[in-house]
Amino acid sequence: MLENLKKQVFEANLELVKQGLVIYTWGNVSGIDREKGYVVIKPSGVSYDEMKAEDMVVVDLEGNIVEGSMNPSSDTPTHLALYKEFSDIGGVVHTHSEWxxxxxxxxxxxxxxxTTHADYFYGSVPCTRKLTDEEIKGQYELETGNVIIETMKAKQYKPLEMPAxxxxxxxxFSWGKTPKEAVHNAKVLEEVSKMAHRTEAINKDIVSIDKILLDKHYLRKHGANAYYGQKK
Amino acid sequence: MLENLKKQVFEANLELVKQGLVIYTWGNVSGIDREKGYVVIKPSGVSYDEMKAEDMVVVDLEGNIVEGSMNPSSDTPTHLALYKEFSDIGGVVHTHSEWxxxxxxxxxxxxxxxTTHADYFYGSVPCTRKLTDEEIKGQYELETGNVIIETMKAKQYKPLEMPAxxxxxxxxFSWGKTPKEAVHNAKVLEEVSKMAHRTEAINKDIVSIDKILLDKHYLRKHGANAYYGQKK
Amino acid sequence: MLENLKKQVFEANLELVKQGLVIYTWGNVSGIDREKGYVVIKPSGVSYDEMKAEDMVVVDLEGNIVEGSMNPSSDTPTHLALYKEFSDIGGVVHTHSEWxxxxxxxxxxxxxxxTTHADYFYGSVPCTRKLTDEEIKGQYELETGNVIIETMKAKQYKPLEMPAxxxxxxxxFSWGKTPKEAVHNAKVLEEVSKMAHRTEAINKDIVSIDKILLDKHYLRKHGANAYYGQKK
Amino acid sequence: MLENLKKQVFEANLELVKQGLVIYTWGNVSGIDREKGYVVIKPSGVSYDEMKAEDMVVVDLEGNIVEGSMNPSSDTPTHLALYKEFSDIGGVVHTHSEWxxxxxxxxxxxxxxxTTHADYFYGSVPCTRKLTDEEIKGQYELETGNVIIETMKAKQYKPLEMPAxxxxxxxxFSWGKTPKEAVHNAKVLEEVSKMAHRTEAINKDIVSIDKILLDKHYLRKHGANAYYGQKK
Known part of the structure; x- marks a missing residue:
């Protein structure tokens, strides 16, 4: 069942390790089959060097296990909340990458x-508010998804224009049209985070780039008139 | 004698190098056989690429060599003090890991x-006081163990809830139920140390997370009602 | 056509990855055949592990594709502007290297x-002004080349004495007599950038080295009386 | 001639690269045969992956080439000054290691x-004064040796107690009883430099460790009553 998606999700999980974004079990990737309404996700607390493609767990959008003998990632409710709200995303990634x-x-x-940032993220990468005591004591992982959605809405960001x-x-958390793209965005986020800190350390008075340069770079790569890369 | 434990301790020592926690001879791992009351530990000043499993030294809890042709780590008295006081630990690690x-x-x-920190350490990782001149001139390595114990008690930390x-x-120093787990905790400590510094560098006014979030993360992984990972 | 130069440019592009200066498609190298007036450059948005020497694109100095089935790097107009203005350079590199x-x-x-800096760069490595709104909205990549040239002139730097x-x-951006040398300068720039930040972090009152030491090191390696290295 | 020493010096040069202390040609190691009064040193400006043991250059203490077809390192006069003054050292290393x-x-x-620092260096690692204009314009590399010696004397440091x-x-610059030990000290210096900066970044009010702890660690490893490591 969903062998191809399982393989994609499995490989995207391994790519997290290869890109230095995850040690031990500190991350997870999922992917969705929109037609079936099923999500494939890494099992919880399983180490990357023991994991196989067939260990990926299939759940429906309510979190019921459809296939798989292991528990899905404890962060599954966060992933599901994002898939329900952001209808154009196909993969979600969570890491504890250092920067x-x-x-x-x-x-x-x-x-x-x-411009490195502007090539991928159409504005500041937002930070959520703290969760309230009630949210932490309640359905914590679901509430984590909710606060992501709340923040994206408050910023008026479209999910694929601000994929992290x-x-x-x-x-x-990051996302993309596919699990692979979500991992790519997780890596870019890490690089951009690192350079943002160093930028401030080198010049404490620095400010964000102008809107016109943000538009130029984001749109030369992603807009209707994009001219970066090869014709698809 | 204690071939299995020697192998575990040997492999845990090599893991320190693989995880980037130790260069040259700057670290050591030990493990205990609680039934026999014997501790297996790395020999002193021996480089990791020359070391073999049979080079591990067996000592009793008073530091007498039971088996082995080499001197045990010069930090052995520190390890022994911890095993005597913390009855539920099975492995101890010392490194000079950079962060x-x-x-x-x-x-x-x-x-x-x-939450990365909260997943493993149930509060701030404590720092001991300086050793006194008398402690340094006296049984220095033993006193190092004593000041660890004194600090843990003053903080009212249980050893397995604050394993570093x-x-x-x-x-x-770090510890765990096994030598392998003690190394795992040494690696997590290093990651957490690195991110703590950067967190302060990015926001000098930041404060520790709230107790409720600390509880949530520590207990979802370690408490009686833990739900992270697979059922054991 | 230009098989040798294509090979040089291809290998110089791979060297960027090997030296840790580029991830994904975040960089490009070109080289020029001055006699023919043709430039060989990386195709746009193609990943380094899929790229082959024959994928390199040949363009003339006006940016017309002379050979190649793919789009050249979107930064091609910047490269061309530099080749036209700096008549003694043979290779150009652009990266987003982190420091x-x-x-x-x-x-x-x-x-x-x-002296590490002085061995390669004969003074401070300059930073351009921001591009104006008109430059960004107009021929952005060409204007990027123009502002490089404007800055080098204002500083009265000779291109091979300040190759970045x-x-x-x-x-x-960096350059050199060959694509390989341009990559070498990109790597040195990265090291020098990293150490410059740390130097300021260790001593916030530090100032640039004296002119006499700059001359000594730059000229012992590059001047008419250079005595570093082997006779050529 | 001096085949064994050439091999030692060659391998010590490669170790600089392996330990991440040198890129390109940015470093050199030498070793001395005290009986013959000859020094073996890396040739100038030769890259590490092309270099062979037989390329090492043999010079006398006045810098005359005794054997070898290439120019010795341009830093040779610095090395020679140190060998002449510090009669108990057998190897010298120069790098541009980043920290x-x-x-x-x-x-x-x-x-x-x-204590990491105290295990190897018996006090603060000294920094020389700037060279004067006359020293820079004159025999620059020799004067670099002279200012090292002047600084060590002013600090009343013994060369093997402060090997960097x-x-x-x-x-x-670092040194040791052998070329290999000089490289070891160069690596330790790098680690210690990195941690010293971070220590200050984490606590700007921190001060050096007490003399009694410096003595304890330095002497448990190096003194007449050293007890670290195995009996030799």
Missing amino acids: ATSWAQAGREIPCYG IIIFNHGP | ATSWAQAGREIPCYG IIIFNHGP | ATSWAQAGREIPCYG IIIFNHGP | ATSWAQAGREIPCYG IIIFNHGP
């Missing part, structure tokens, strides 16, 4: 200080 | 700035 | 704090 | 902030 997590712990959005966010006190 | 050592040199406890500490002016 | 880009994002020139620059809000 | 060089560029001695120094505006 994005440091920004998340610091509780600050990541300003757009250069950081959770205050926690770490990053 | 945890930098915090140790700075003489500050490592605040809990995020940093020694002022020196570096980290 | 040089952080300085570019910070909008500061990179001071010469030591950083673009405000963007990242570094 | 030690950053301290050198910052013009600050490296304080002893912990940093040259203001330039970078580190």
Whole structure:
């Protein structure tokens, strides 16, 4: 069942390790089959070097296990909330990658200080508010999804134009049209986080780039008139 | 004698190198056989690429060599003090890993700035006081163990809920139910130390996470009602 | 056509990855055949592990494709502007390498704090002004080349004595007598950028080295009386 | 001639690369045969992956080439000055390793902030004064040796108790009883430099460790009553 998607999700999970975004079991990738309404996700707490493609767990959008002998990632309710709300995404990633997590712990959005950032993220990468005591004591992982959605809406960001966010006190989530693209965005977020900190360390008075340069770079790569790369 | 434990301790020592926690001879791992009351530990000043499993030294809890042709690690008295006091630990690790050592040199406890930390350490990772002149001139390595115990007690930490500490002016010790788990905790400590510094660099006014989030993350992974990972 | 130059440019592109200066498609190298007036450059948005030597695109100095089935790098107009103005250069490199880009994002020139810098760059590595709105909305990549040239002239730098620059809000360009040398300079720029930041972090009152030491090191390696290395 | 020493010096040069202390041609190692009064040193400006053991150059203590078809390292006069003055050293290393060089560029001695440092260096690692204009214009590399010696004397350091120094505006030199030990000390200096900066970043009010702890660690490893490691 969903062998191809399982393979994609499995390989995207391994790519997290290869890109230095995850150690031990500190991350997870999922992918969705929109037609069937099923999500494939990494099992919880399983180490990357023991994991196989067939260990991926299939759940429906309510979190019921459809196939698989292991528990799905404990972050599954967060993934599901994002798939339900962001109808055009196909993959979701969560990591504790060191630089994005440091920004998340610091509780600050990541300003757009250069064209590397603008090539992927159409504005500052947002940081959620803290979860309330009730949210933490309640359905914590679901509420994490909810606060992501709340933040994206407040910022008026479209999911594919801002394919990443950081959770205050926690770490990053990213997404994309496919699991692979979600991992790609997780890596870019990490690089951008690292350079943003260093930019501030080198010049404490620096401000975000101008809107016109943000538009230029984001749109030369992603807009209707994009001219970066090869014709598809 | 204790071939299985020797193998575990040997492999845990090599894992320190693989995880980037140790260069040259700058670290050591031990493990205990609680039934026999014997501790297996790395020999002193022997380089990791020449070391073999049979080079591990067996000592009793008073530090007498039971088996082995080499001197045990010069830090053996510290390890023994911890095994005597913390009856539920099975492995101890000492390293000079770069980030945890930098915090140790700075003489500050490592605040809990995020859920990565909360998943493993149930509060701030403590930093000992400086050793007194008498302690340094006396049984220095034993006194290092004593000041660890004194600090853990003053903080009212249970050893397996706070499986790491940093020694002022020196570096980290960690422990766990097994030598392998002690190494795992040494790696997590290093990651958490690195991100704690960066968190402060990104936001100098940041404070520790709230107790309710600390509880949520520590207990979803370690408490009686833990739901992270697979059923054991 | 230009098989040898294609091979050089291809290998120089791979060297960017090997030296840790580029991830994904975040960089490009070109080389020029001065006699023919043709430039060989990486295709746009093609990943390094799929790329072959024969994928390199040949363009004339006006940017017309002379040979090749793919689009050349979107930064081609910048490369061409540099080849037209700096008649003694043979290779050009653009990257988003993490430290040089952080300085570019910070909008500061990179001071010469030591002999490592002085061995390669005959003064501070300059940072361009921001591009104007008109330049961004117009022929952006060409204007990027123009602002490099404007900055080099204002500083009275000879291209081979200052073989690198950083673009405000963007990242570094470097060049050299060959594509290989241009990559070498990109790597040195990255090392020098990293150490310059750390130098300031260790001593906030530090100033650039004296002119006499800059001359000594630059000229012992590059001047008419150079005595570093082997006789050629 | 001196085949064994050539092999040692060659391997020590490669170890610099392996330990991440050198890129390109940015470093050199030498060794001395005290009986013959000859020094073996890396040729100037030759890259590490092309170099062979037989390329090592043999010079006498006045710098005359005794054997070898290539120019010796341009830093040879510095090495020779150290061998003449420090009669108990057998190997000398120069690098531009990133952290030690950053301290050198910052013009600050490296304080002893912990036992890692105290295990190898018996006090702060000194930083020379700037060279004068006359020294730079004159026999620059010889004067670099002279200012090292002047600094060591002023600090009353014995060469084997303080086997490293940093040259203001330039970078580190280290030494030891053998070329291999000199490289080991270069690596330790790099680690210690990195942790010293981070220590200050984590706690700006931190001060050097007490003399009694410095003595304890240095002497448990190096003194007449050393008890670290195995009996030799």
